[in-house]
Amino acid sequence: MSGGSRAVVVDAPGVVRLVSGDRPEPGPGEVRIQVAAAGICMSDREVYDGRRDPAHVRYPVTPGHEWSGTVDAVGEGVDPALTGRPAVAEGFRACGTCERCRAGETSLCGAGYEETGFTCPGAFADHLLVPARLLHPLADGADLRAAALLEPAAVVAAAVRAGRPEPGERIAVVGAGTLGLLAVQLIAAASPAVLTVIDPRTGRASQAADLGASEVCTPAESVSVRGSYDLVVETAGAPTTAADSCLLARRGGRVVLTGMFAPGATGIDPVHLAVSQLTVRSVFGAPSAAWSFAVRAFTAGILDPGPLITHEFPLERYAEAVALVGGGGPETGKVLLRP
Known part of the structure; x- marks a missing residue:
C-alpha cells in the first residue's frame, strides 16, 4: 500500500469515526476508485441510526452506495486502459452465475446479499475498491458531481x-x-x-x-x-x-x-x-441492464441529476450531513459528501 486515504467508519449505530490509513490496493479483478462524490440516502441514515434490517448491513462498515469517481489503479487481470476513466459501479455484488443472474436479473441474485456500502466498504472515503465487472465507465469530462446520483437513477x-x-x-x-x-x-x-x-x-x-x-x-x-x-x-x-x-x-x-x-x-x-x-x-435495486440504461440517458443529456443536489459536505462533517437526510426541511434535496 502507498499514500494516504481516509474513510468514515460506522462501528455500531450512532458510533462513527473518521479513520486514516494507507490507500487500499486492488486485488485481482478489482479497480480502485478515487471518489469524487457520494450521495447520502435514507438507507445510509438507517445504517447510522441502527434501523436497517440486520440481514442487510454488517458493522463496522464504511457506508456509501451512491457515488462517482475516477479509476486510479487496477488489479491483476483488469484492462490497464481503465486507469483515469471516470466511472460508477453497481452496488449489488451479484455472483453472475446463478439462475437469476444468468437471466439478467442481477438484483435478484440467489447467492446471498452483498452490497457496497452495507456489507462491503463503501464510498464515504477517499478511495474505494470494487470488482471491475461491475464498473460502468462514463464519458471523458462527465460531470462527476451529478453522476453520484446514477445509483438512484438506475x-x-x-x-x-x-x-x-x-x-x-x-x-x-x-x-x-x-x-x-x-x-x-x-x-x-x-x-x-x-x-x-x-x-x-x-x-x-x-x-x-x-x-x-x-x-x-x-x-x-x-x-x-x-x-x-x-x-x-x-x-x-x-x-x-x-x-x-x-x-x-x-x-x-x-x-x-x-x-x-x-x-x-x-x-x-x-x-x-x-x-x-x-x-x-x-422494484428493489437495479439489474445491470437498468444501470446501462441510466448511464446512456445521462451521457445523452436526457437525465441530469445535478439540479436535485442541494447540500455538499466534506468527509469530516459526515454526522452533520447524515442528520440532514430525513431530518431537513422541504428544501433539502440530495445531500453529497465530497472527499
Missing part, C-alpha cells in the same frame, strides 16, 4: 423499464423526492400526453415542472383524477402511497412500486386489483 430506470411508458399515455409519478424527480426526467423523454407529479410538498412543484412534469398536485387534489392514468410510478414509500397509486391507475393500467415500505403499510385492496385488472410490479 433504480428509477428499472422502474421505468418495468412500467413501459409509451408516447401519448397519461402517467403519474407519486413522490417528488430524488427518485420521483429522476423518474420525471426519464418518463418525460417518452413523450407522455400528461405527466402528473403528486407530492404534499407544494414547494417541489416548480422543480418538477422544470424537469418535465405537465402538472403537479397534492395527494388531496389527486383524488379527483383517480382511475385516469395508464401508468403510475410510486417512489415515496409512505404508508398510503402504494394504495393511492393503485387507485390512480385506470382499469387495466400499470403500477410500479419503487418506494421502501414499512411492513403492513401498503393497504392495497385486492378486490380493487382484481376488478380493475391492474398490473402491479415492484
